[in-house]
Amino acid sequence: MEDGYAAQANSSAPLDFDIPTQPLAAALDQFAATSGRSALFSSTLVVGRTASPVHGRYTPSDALRRLLEGTGLVVEEVTTGSLSALVVKQASPELVASAATQRAAAQDRVRAYDSLLQARVWAALCADPEAARQDYQSLLRFQVAPSGRVTDAELLDSTGDRRRDAALVSTLRRVQIGRSPPPDLVQPVTLLILPPQDGGPVCAEKAE
Structure with a gap:
């Protein structure tokens, strides 16, 4: 059984996020409070994981993806009718390796x-x-x-x-x-x- 937040109406408008590095469960709480979006996750999945900081203006889905960087988890947006939920799940090994490569490339672009x-x-x-x-x-x-x-x-x-x-x-x-x-x-x-x-x-x- 999954813990988390009940699905709410979809909202993709950019918002200002200011989420520091902290335990992932606490960061997901702060994400939900800021965005008003659902974030469904297994409580056992987030134990011992640390969120990446998210500072800036992003859509909720982009903010959540940044928050999960380096955790080995990914987000999938599930939509049913007029409702949607952001589901946090374990990433495949191939996806973890690909994400690490993409992060390194992004960091190089930012430095340049x-x-x-x-x-x-x-x-x-x-x-x-x-x-x-x-x-x-x-x-x-x-x-x-x-x-x-x-x-x-x-x-x-x-x-x-x-x-x-x-x-x-x-x-x-x-x-x-x-x-x-x-x-x-x-x-x-x-x-x-x-x-x-x-x-x-x-x-x-x-x-x-």
Whole structure:
């Protein structure tokens, strides 16, 4: 007999999830509370397993798949009439191996995009006289649209200079990464700017 949650009406709208690494049973409880979706599972199946963290905006089914990454379990969506349930079950060995390969490839894509993103942002900041000054620290947050353009840029920690703060946000809003973000990129993106002596990038000196 399975434990879990009774099936509810299907909902595939993206939602904001903030589920940390924790025992799988507790993570499934939090998933259900956030999504309002059913999650049917055997209590013996989840014992001793740890959920992967899920932070960002996803559909319930995508969020649950991310939550189950690395657990050896998979989710299957079962629909009967107007009702649907997300059923958690044991993955086949072949599927586990395939999932591990896909996770590694996804991580490689995110690392490559993260490097590109930082390079594009820093090039834009170095091109602005106010933003290029190297004597400040700041914290920025932004989204990357499917077009590759930076959106929703905001300053989380002031540099101590209003003019420079405005230059940072204005410059960031004009950045075009040039490629769509991979689906596994966690958004919004947070960027910490440090002075060079603290490990921050250095803008190249312009030729006279």
